Amino acid sequence: MTDRIREFLRNRREDGPCVVVDLDVVRSNYAAFARALPDTRVFYAVKANPAPEVLSLLAQLGSCFDCASVPEIQMALAAGATADRISYGNTIKKERDIERSYHLGVRLFAVDAKEEVEKVARAAPGAKVFCRILCDGAGAEWPLSRKFGCDPSMAADVLEHAHRLGLVAYGVSFHVGSQQKNVDAWDAALSVTSAIFRDCAERGFSLSFVNLGGGFPARYLEDVPAAEAYGAAIFRALSRHFGNTIPETIIEPGRGLVGAAGMIEAEVVLISHKSEDDAVRWVYLDIGKFGGLAETMEEAIRYPIRTARDGDALVPCVLAGPTCDSADVMYEKNPVMLPVSLAIGDKVLIEATGAYTTTYSTVAFNGFSPLRSYVI
Numbered sequence: 001m002t003d004r005i006r007e008f009l010r011n012r013r014e015d016g017p018c019v020v021v022d023l024d025v026v027r028s029n030y031a032a033f034a035r036a037l038p039d040t041r042v043f044y045a046v047k048a049n050p051a052p053e054v055l056s057l058l059a060q061l062g063s064c065f066d067c068a069s070v071p072e073i074q075m076a077l078a079a080g081a082t083a084d085r086i087s088y089g090n091t092i093k094k095e096r097d098i099e100r101s102y103h104l105g106v107r108l109f110a111v112d113a114k115e116e117v118e119k120v121a122r123a124a125p126g127a128k129v130f131c132r133i134l135c136d137g138a139g140a141e142w143p144l145s146r147k148f149g150c151d152p153s154m155a156a157d158v159l160e161h162a163h164r165l166g167l168v169a170y171g172v173s174f175h176v177g178s179q180q181k182n183v184d185a186w187d188a189a190l191s192v193t194s195a196i197f198r199d200c201a202e203r204g205f206s207l208s209f210v211n212l213g214g215g216f217p218a219r220y221l222e223d224v225p226a227a228e229a230y231g232a233a234i235f236r237a238l239s240r241h242f243g244n245t246i247p248e249t250i251i252e253p254g255r256g257l258v259g260a261a262g263m264i265e266a267e268v269v270l271i272s273h274k275s276e277d278d279a280v281r282w283v284y285l286d287i288g289k290f291g292g293l294a295e296t297m298e299e300a301i302r303y304p305i306r307t308a309r310d311g312d313a314l315v316p317c318v319l320a321g322p323t324c325d326s327a328d329v330m331y332e333k334n335p336v337m338l339p340v341s342l343a344i345g346d347k348v349l350i351e352a353t354g355a356y357t358t359t360y361s362t363v364a365f366n367g368f369s370p371l372r373s374y375v376i
């Protein structure tokens with residue numbers, strides 16, 4: 001936790017859970033990516049945390065933005081980004097939304113099917129498109145499903161279709177899975193990408209762009225490699241597969257830029273046992289899966305939890321949220337070790353919660369307010 005967050009929380013008087021995001025951490029993470037991949041532009045994945053202060057800071061620092069919807073595009077524009085710094089990276093778009101984004105000036109679109117190419121060709125004539133390919137996500141703690149991307153064997157067909165319809169068949173994109181701890185995960189995808197480049201060249205049009213996606217991790221319970229290690233591994237892979245004709249590249253970090261910048265303060269509402277002789281403690285917080293901690297689904301992301309009683313003896317606890325949905329249990333298969341002295345009313349701090357929390361919080365399930373967010 002940063003001193004600035006500690007100071008902010010000391011002075012906070014409002015009731016209820018909140019996340020506090022320290023912009024200094026976002027700034028230094030951005031600098032680390034820029035240094036690690038000096039020839040690669042950063043397109044911040046807006047969905048990770050669209051707080052206006054975060055977007056404005058990144059716009060000032062020179063970042064570009066990966067947006068998934070027209071409202072995200074409008075937020076990036078409002079934060080000071082120009083349309084040429086925005087990518088419409090969602091492969092699933094209504095034609096009307098493509099048209100709206102085109103009127104806002106956006107000219108870079110993701111596709112993964114000929115059907116989507118046709119929409120872009122009609123609604124955004126002459127725009128650049130890149131084809132997203134499937135990637136298995138091995139090594140990622142929050143792997144992405146088969147939902148996005150086409151089989152690499154179909155990519156050249158999709159891009160050729162774009163070329164024939166008057167679009168700029170620009171390149172290829174993939175996402176190696178979120179919270180990807182293997183710095184070499186980009187290598188296999190770049191090998192496949194270079195084959196698509198060759199295939200397209202043989203068909204008479206040339207690609208020049210690779211979107212390396214996100215996947216850069218935040219530190220939760222375990223150390224993760226630094227941005228520098230990712231940069232070095234990606235550069236090695238680019239050199240191996242593209243020789244000395246390395247294409248234009250972008251990355252789309254979300255979690256890696258803002259995850260570590262945020263901290264949630266929550267409160268213990270109840271500590272109980274399910275029967276007299278049951279040793280397992282149940283600890284219920286005023287935040288859970290529906291209040292912003294959706295990524296605890298299947299216990300995928302395990303956040304570090306701090307209390308004022310750290311140092312006391314620890315006991316295994318099931319950790320759950322306050323809502324009336326029985327799915328609102330965060331860690332049960334692998335309980336959390338918490339101080340035996342933890343008491344009802346204690347504050348707990350949930351670290352590295354700057355990404356994928358505010359936007360995953362429900363509007364009013366059980367009447368609970370969406371996660372309050374402070375950006376400092």
Ligand SMILES: *Cc1c(COP(=O)(O)O)cnc(C)c1O
Nearest residue numbers: 045178214215216252253254255
């Ligand atoms: C979510 C997403 C990202 C960000 O992923 P992280 O793992 O948070 O870095 C980047 N690109 C696309 C297309 C995404 O959908």
